Amino acid sequence: MTKQLLSSSDYEIKNLSLYTSDGNQIDIRNLALQIEIFEDIYSPCMTCKIRITDGLDLVSILKLHGNEYLELEIDKPTLDDPIKKVFRLYKLSDRDFTTNYQNYTLHFCSEEFILSPQILISKSYRGLKVSDMIRDILVSKLKVHKDKINRIQRTDKAYDIIIPKMTPFEAISWLSNRAYAKNESLFFFFENRDGFNFVSYESLLKEQPYAKYRKDFKVDPNDVLKNLESFNYLKIMEEFDIMRATREGSFSSSTARLNLITGKFTVVPFNAFEFKNKGVLNKEVTMNLFRNRLDKSFYDSYDNMMKYSLTTDSDQTRNQMLPQDWLSQTASKLGQINLCKIRATVPGDVLLKTGQVVEVELPDIIPKSSGVDINETRSGRYLVSAVCHRFEDQIYATVLDLISDSINESMPPANNELEKLRELAKL
Numbered sequence: 001m002t003k004q005l006l007s008s009s010d011y012e013i014k015n016l017s018l019y020t021s022d023g024n025q026i027d028i029r030n031l032a033l034q035i036e037i038f039e040d041i042y043s044p045c046m047t048c049k050i051r052i053t054d055g056l057d058l059v060s061i062l063k064l065h066g067n068e069y070l071e072l073e074i075d076k077p078t079l080d081d082p083i084k085k086v087f088r089l090y091k092l093s094d095r096d097f098t099t100n101y102q103n104y105t106l107h108f109c110s111e112e113f114i115l116s117p118q119i120l121i122s123k124s125y126r127g128l129k130v131s132d133m134i135r136d137i138l139v140s141k142l143k144v145h146k147d148k149i150n151r152i153q154r155t156d157k158a159y160d161i162i163i164p165k166m167t168p169f170e171a172i173s174w175l176s177n178r179a180y181a182k183n184e185s186l187f188f189f190f191e192n193r194d195g196f197n198f199v200s201y202e203s204l205l206k207e208q209p210y211a212k213y214r215k216d217f218k219v220d221p222n223d224v225l226k227n228l229e230s231f232n233y234l235k236i237m238e239e240f241d242i243m244r245a246t247r248e249g250s251f252s253s254s255t256a257r258l259n260l261i262t263g264k265f266t267v268v269p270f271n272a273f274e275f276k277n278k279g280v281l282n283k284e285v286t287m288n289l290f291r292n293r294l295d296k297s298f299y300d301s302y303d304n305m306m307k308y309s310l311t312t313d314s315d316q317t318r319n320q321m322l323p324q325d326w327l328s329q330t331a332s333k334l335g336q337i338n339l340c341k342i343r344a345t346v347p348g349d350v351l352l353k354t355g356q357v358v359e360v361e362l363p364d365i366i367p368k369s370s371g372v373d374i375n376e377t378r379s380g381r382y383l384v385s386a387v388c389h390r391f392e393d394q395i396y397a398t399v400l401d402l403i404s405d406s407i408n409e410s411m412p413p414a415n416n417e418l419e420k421l422r423e424l425a426k427l
Contacts (some may be wrong), residue, residue, distance in 0.1 A: 008228050008347035008348075009347050009348055009394075009395045009396050009397065010076065010077050010348075010396065011074060011075070011076060011077070011348055011350075011391055011396035012074065012075050012076070012077050013029050013032075013035075013073075013074050013391070014073040014074065014075055014082060015071055015072065015073035016028050016029045016032060016035075016050075016070070016071075016072055016073075016074075017070070017071045018062075018068055018069070018070055018089075019068060019069045019070075019071065020062050020063075020064075020067075020068050021067035021068065024062060026058065026062070028050070028052065031052050031053055031054055031058075032050050032051070032052060032391075033051040033052065033053050033103070033392065034050070034051040034390070034391065034392040035048070035049075035050050035051075035072075035074070035389075035390070035391040035392075036048065036049050036050075036388055036389065036390050036391075037072075037074075037083060037085075037388070037389040038386070038387070038388050039190070039191065039192045039193070039353060039354040039386065039387045040190065040354060040385070040386040040387075040401075041188050041190045041354050041355060041383075041384075041385045041386065042188075042190070042385070042386075043190060043191075044112070044113070044116075044169045044172065044173075044189055044190060044191060044196075045109055045110035045112055045113040045191050046085065046087075046109070046110055046191045046192070046193075047087075047107070047108065047109045047110075047113075048070070048072065048085075048087050048107075048108040048109070049105055049106065049107045049108065050070075050105065050106045050108070051103065051104075051105050052103065052104055052105070052106060053101055053102075053103050054101060054102050054103070054104065055100055055101035055102075057102070059092065059095070059102075059104065064089065064092060064106075066088075066089055066090055066091075067089075068088075068089040069086060069087065069088055069089070070086070070087040070088075070089065070106075070108050071086055072084070072085050072086070072087065073085075074350065074389070074391065075350060076348070076349070076350050076396075079350065079351075081350065081351060082350060083193050083350045083389065084193075085110075085193070086111070087108030087109060087110065087111075088108060088109060088110070088111045088113075088114050089106060089107070089108055090107055090108065090109055090113075090114055091106075091107035092104055092105070092106055092107070093105050093107065110191060112142050112144060112168075112169075113169075115142055115168075116142065116167045116168045116169040116170075117167055119141055119142070119167060119168055120165045120166065120167060121137065121141060121163050121165070121166050121167070121168060121171050122163065122164060122165050123162075123163050124160070124161070124162045124163075125159070125160070125161045125162075125163070126160045127158045127159075127160065128158055128159065128161075129154060129155050129156070129157065129158055129159075130155045130159070130175050130176075130178065130179040130187075131152050131153060131154045131155045131179070131198060133161065133175055134152060134172050134175055134176070134189065134198050135149070135152050135198075137168050137171055137172055138168075138172075138196060141168045142168050144196065147195070148195045148196060149195055149196050150192075150194040150195030150196060150197050151194075151195075151197045151198065151199055152197075152198045153181070153187070153198060153199045153200055153203055154181070155179045155180065155181050155187070156180060156181045156182060161175075172189050172198075173189065176188065176189045176198065177326075177330060178326055179198075179200075179326070180325055180326040180329070180330075181200060183202065183279060184200035184201070184202040184203065184279070185200075185202075185326055185329035185330050185333060186200060186201040186202070186329070186330050186333035186334060186337075187199065187200050187201070188200075188201065188204075188355075190354055190355065192353040192354045192355055192387075193350075193353050194353065197355060199355070201279075201333060201337065201383075202279040204355050204356075204357065204383060205279065205280070205281055205357060205381075205383070207356070207357055208357075209356075209357045209358055209359045209381060210351075210352070210356040210357065210358050210384075211228075211229065211349075211352075211358050211359070212229060212358070212359040212360075212361065213229055213230065213231050213344070213346060213358060213359070213360055213361070214229065214230065214231065214360070214361035214362075214363075215230075215231050215234050215361070215362055215363055228346070228347050228349065230346070230347075231344050231345065231346060232345045232346060232347065232397065233343075233344060233345040234342065234343075234344040234345075234362075235342070235343050235344070236340070236341070236342050236378070237341040237342065237343050238338070238339075238340065238341045239339075239340050239378075240286065240339050240340070241339070242287075242298070244335070244338075245298075245335050245336075245339060246298070246301070246304045246305075247304070247305065248305065248331060248334065248335035249270075249304065249305035249328060249331040249332055249335060250272065250331075250332055250335030250336050250339065251271075251272045251273075251287060251298040251299050251301075251332070251335075252269070252270060252271050252272060252298065252299050252300055252301050252302050252304065252305075252332075253269075253270050253302060253304065253305040253306065253307070253328045253331060253332065254267050254268060254269045254270060254302040254303065254305075254306045254307075254328070255267070255268045255270070255306070255307050255308075255309065255327050255328050256268075256306055256307070256308045256309070257308075257309050257310075258308070258309075258310055260310055267302075267306075268328075269300075269302040270302070270328035270329065270332065271299050271300060272285075272299060272332040272336065273285065273299045280405050280406040281357070281380065281381040281382065281383065281404050281405055281406050282380040282381055282404065282406040282407055282408045283406065283407075283408055283410075284406055284407045284408065284409065284410045284411065285406060285407075285411075286336070286339050286340070286405075286406060286407055286411070287299070287411065288411040288412065288413060288414045289413075289414045289416075290414035290416065290421075291414070291416045292425055293425045293426045297414075305331065307327050307328070307331070309327070333405070336405040336406075337383065337385075337403045337404070337405045338403060339404070339405065340378065340403065340404045340407075341401065341402070341403050342360070342382065342400075342401070342402040342403075342404075343399065343400070343401055343402075344360075344399070344400050344402060345397050345398070345399050345400070346397070346398050346400065347396070347397065347398070348389065348390075348391070348395075348396025348397050348398050349398050350389065352384065352387055352389075352398050352400065353384070353387060354384055354385065354386060354387050355383075355384065356383075356384045357381055357382070357383055357384070358381070358382055358384060358400075358402065359380070359381055359382075360378075360379055360380065360381075360382050360402065361374050361379045362374070362375045362378050362379045363375060376408050376409040377407050377408065377409040378407065378408075379408060380404065380406075380407065380408040381404070382402035382403060382404045383402065383403050383404070384400055384401070384402060385401045385402065385403045386400070386401035387399070387400060387401075
């Protein structure tokens, strides 16, 4: 019988079974002090760790060594849409002892995470899209069941590619960095509760926001549903870092190409200002057009990051990847989405997952009028880049990492003619 939802932090562990390689099954629900389940848009697989209190010495009795599996099913009462996953044990750590029992942490991951380092791919693909290559690696090399592949987004153009002795996830990462579709230049490969995903950042932004959260939502503590919309904890980890952004080509860069057949050397500049109002989370870019002492803005300082590539564009027998189609654009997007990072905790929600878009309302510290004013600059849409579902002491909380590439309120325009600013820039 499913229990009733009484608090926004309620949860129900339906299954937490450890299977050993010799066939033993152990229910460890009553031994778990803390359970954490992780998803990350920058990681190909989900992971999990469980802190165990053990008075039976299961480590010795079961001879735990890494060939064990965990079957996990955790739900929100009355929801009937659980996190349901099979993990592989890969590590045991932090084992300490008292008189009658011991505590230790069991670390788990998806089976594919352990399988990938055991395989090397040496294979040529001819006339295939990147999305087809990635699907082939998942199915033919990692033997991933079709039910575990949630979404493989089709990419543009077909290529001739040789993968020289890479592990499957190394190959997928290498291909993902070079994938693009029309107006879509940044692709991620990751696993969430729905399975494996290969999808563009721009496509994720087109999805309807999953939920809206705010920092100062005050409700009756007994109002379970409204409580779900409130941040329990929120910290802006980073709002901008122009040194890192410059190094990473967030605002501008260039691609230098040497054609091995013709000997021609060309430089293709890239200006990220073209992303304004196109393929971004919110309305405005995060940097204005202030010009430095060299009379350059961040958007036309093309030498700050230059990538070099060797090409044979004149070879008509090969379908080649052209770096100018994806290199600068991908680097820029990767840099921009990390310009604002938030870590927040909300009441536990098994439906929250990596790759979703959420709306965030942040208050002004000093309201501009009566009541609570919303900070228009940093409030807006954010992408969920990482999720940690944490179950501890009968309390379920979901920790979110949120990232954004843009803001909702435009920056003050740069006054490049102001004499005092011109003077300061030269000192």
